[in-house]
Amino acid sequence: MPDVNLTQLDTTPVVLLIDDSQFVHRLLDARLRSESISLIGEHDGKVGLERAIEEGPALILLDLDMPVMDGFETLRALKDEPRTRDIPVIVLSGMNSSQDKVAAFDLGAVDFVTKPFELTELRARVRSSLKMSALLQMLSQKAQIDGLSGLFNRTYFDERLKGEYDRAIRHGHPMSIAMIDLDHFKSINDTYGHPAGDAVIAGVAQVILHELRSSDIACRYGGEEFVLIMPETNPEQAYNLCQRIRERCETITWARHPTRSVTLSAGVVGADDGSSINCTPSAWVEMADRNLYSAKQAGRNTVKASHINGSAVQITQSKAG
Ligand SMILES: [Mg+2]
Numbered sequence: 075m076p077d078v079n080l081t082q083l084d085t086t087p088v089v090l091l092i093d094d095s096q097f098v099h100r101l102l103d104a105r106l107r108s109e110s111i112s113l114i115g116e117h118d119g120k121v122g123l124e125r126a127i128e129e130g131p132a133l134i135l136l137d138l139d140m141p142v143m144d145g146f147e148t149l150r151a152l153k154d155e156p157r158t159r160d161i162p163v164i165v166l167s168g169m170n171s172s173q174d175k176v177a178a179f180d181l182g183a184v185d186f187v188t189k190p191f192e193l194t195e196l197r198a199r200v201r202s203s204l205k206m207s208a209l210l211q212m213l214s215q216k217a218q219i220d221g222l223s224g225l226f227n228r229t230y231f232d233e234r235l236k237g238e239y240d241r242a243i244r245h246g247h248p249m250s251i252a253m254i255d256l257d258h259f260k261s262i263n264d265t266y267g268h269p270a271g272d273a274v275i276a277g278v279a280q281v282i283l284h285e286l287r288s289s290d291i292a293c294r295y296g297g298e299e300f301v302l303i304m305p306e307t308n309p310e311q312a313y314n315l316c317q318r319i320r321e322r323c324e325t326i327t328w329a330r331h332p333t334r335s336v337t338l339s340a341g342v343v344g345a346d347d348g349s350s351i352n353c354t355p356s357a358w359v360e361m362a363d364r365n366l367y368s369a370k371q372a373g374r375n376t377v378k379a380s381h382i383n384g385s386a387v388q389i390t391q392s393k394a395g
Pocket residue numbers: 093094095137138139140
């Protein structure tokens with residue numbers, strides 16, 4: 075297995091311990107302290123499942139013998155639930171029967187540790203499962219990346235939009251999205267060939283990445299269309315961000331066609347307060363699309379923005395050079 079340095083991950087991996095024994099919680103808390111993990115715990119399967127959904131831990135340590143909902147039942151529920159399905163589970167059990175081990179593996183456990191713990195062994199297994207989990211995360215992220223632009227792909231966008239939309243509603247936070255479309259892109263392809271068109275897609279993607287903040291999500295929507303998700307961003311701020319992208323794009327000199335600049339148009343839609351959002355994620359895309367259309371109608375190389383409720387955006391943009 076290639077070496078993955080856990081300290082290079084964005085955050086300390088969260089490990090969820092589900093065990094009815096307070097002693098096991100104290101023991102693992104003490105013995106796993108030296109690992110760079112954050113250990114959280116629950117004492118029964120039912121609450122453990124809820125906690126797993128809520129926290130999305132990198133790894134679950136699961137006791138088999140528990141009242142209310144035993145480990146097998148909990149494991150089955152974790153594997154049935156789309157939000158926890160991919161979290162690796164190490165089963166902890168005092169029952170050292172191969173039948174139990176087989177059952178646990180059949181249900182999707184990645185590993186099995188028998189109580190009383192050999193703590194060095196447990197630490198090694200936790201470490202190896204976390205490495206595996208980090209690798210899987212990297213691979214799945216790769217599958218969500220568009221090869222030409224290096225941005226997230228459409229599938230990822232659909233999924234992520236839903237998530238950010240739910241979060242904005244739950245916390246009453248602002249959120250905006252933008253649809254961006256290159257102007258007259260077909261004529262670039264027709265005049266200079268497809269490699270030139272591809273270079274433009276890749277170049278504009280770089281401009282977008284350069285202007286975005288780390289919390290923004292940029293995706294290639296398809297063809298010459300891009301879409302941005304901007305959490306914690308009101309439509310005025312999103313408008314200004316898209317203006318910067320638009321301005322930067324028109325100043326690029328393209329190696330394959332230095333005399334022909336490329337411009338883009340954008341449609342922005344957003345809300346100041348997510349709790350007031352009263353429509354579906356797809357209605358956001360439609361609204362952003364409508365604003366994009368109106369930007370095209372207005373002569374292209376233009377950004378049009380509105381609030382999701384239809385009201386106009388107050389433009390306070392200071393024109394950059
Ligand atoms: Mg137990």
